[in-house]
Amino acid sequence: MRKADDVKIAYVTSPGRGDLDMILKGFADTLMARGVSVAGVVQVNTDCGPDRPCDMDVIVLPAGPVLRISQDLGPGSRGCRLDPMVLEEAVGLVGGSLTEKPELLLINKFGKQEADGRGFRPLIGEALAQGIPVVVGVNGLNREAFEAFTDGAADPVAPDQDSLMAWFDGDDALAPL
Numbered sequence: 001m002r003k004a005d006d007v008k009i010a011y012v013t014s015p016g017r018g019d020l021d022m023i024l025k026g027f028a029d030t031l032m033a034r035g036v037s038v039a040g041v042v043q044v045n046t047d048c049g050p051d052r053p054c055d056m057d058v059i060v061l062p063a064g065p066v067l068r069i070s071q072d073l074g075p076g077s078r079g080c081r082l083d084p085m086v087l088e089e090a091v092g093l094v095g096g097s098l099t100e101k102p103e104l105l106l107i108n109k110f111g112k113q114e115a116d117g118r119g120f121r122p123l124i125g126e127a128l129a130q131g132i133p134v135v136v137g138v139n140g141l142n143r144e145a146f147e148a149f150t151d152g153a154a155d156p157v158a159p160d161q162d163s164l165m166a167w168f169d170g171d172d173a174l175a176p177l
Contacts, residue, residue, distance in 0.1 A: 009124070009134040009150055010167050011110070013143070014159040018045055020137045021108060027135070027164045028061055028106055036168075038062055039097040039132075040106035041090050041120075043069075060093045061106060087119055095123050098130065104168065105134045115145035124149075135164065 014020040025042040032038055041058040044066075056070035069086050098105070105127040113119030127134050136154075138146045146154070157167045 008155055008167075009128060009136065009153065010155040010157045010164075011136045011138040011146060011150075012157050012159050012164065013138050013140070020139075020159060021045060023159050023161070023164075024106060024108055024135070024137055025059075026161055030161060030165065031104060031168065032062055036104060037100070037102040038104045038106055039094055039100070039102035039127075040104075041094060041108050042106065043108040058090050058108065060090055061097075065093070084113065084118075087113060091120055091123060094120070095126075098123065098127060098132070101130065102132060105132050107134070107136045109137045109139065110142050110146045110149075111139075112142065114149075115142045121149065133168065135168075 012020060012023065014023060021043040025044065028038050028040075028042050038061045040061050042061065044057050044059060045055065055068060057066050057068050059066050067086050067090050069083055069090070094105075105124065107120045107124065110121075110124075111119065114121040114124075124134055124136065135157075136146070155167060157163050
């Protein structure tokens with residue numbers, strides 16, 4: 001396990017659609033099964049059929065609630081389906097859990113809201129200031145904003161359980177990409 005003075009932030013990227021959500025949920029489940037206190041959110045998608053986009057839910061760690069962060073914009077719409085009010089609800093719930101000093105903050109995605117300075121971005125900074133390690137999912141669209149936010153200090157970690165566990169456990173020789 002990492003020492004308090006060795007706090008770091010890691011990010012994970014995966015090219016497959018929805019793959020990162022499953023990887024991060026599995027990582028959270030594994031840590032919690034080990035007795036590690038984890039705060040944050042992981043995303044779970046529900047397939048709605050070939051003619052509709054999936055429903056997107058986040059599970060507020062460690063034990064819920066589950067919040068629907070996607071909104072139905074109607075047939076043929078192409079706009080962003082994120083419901084920013086529900087995202088902010090999740091942010092509030094996770095923020096309250098930081099007072100309990102979890103051993104890890106896990107955020108499923110550094111998305112557009114975070115790139116614009118909203119969403120989970122302030123909580124990521126707060127967690128780091130408190131000495132809480134952070135793992136964040138990052139996609140290609142927001143990677144530049146994430147790197148600017150972290151000033152390049154975040155560790156890239158391969159998108160698999162062994163690499164994430166090695167990073168969390170402080171075995172940096174095994175974790176980086």
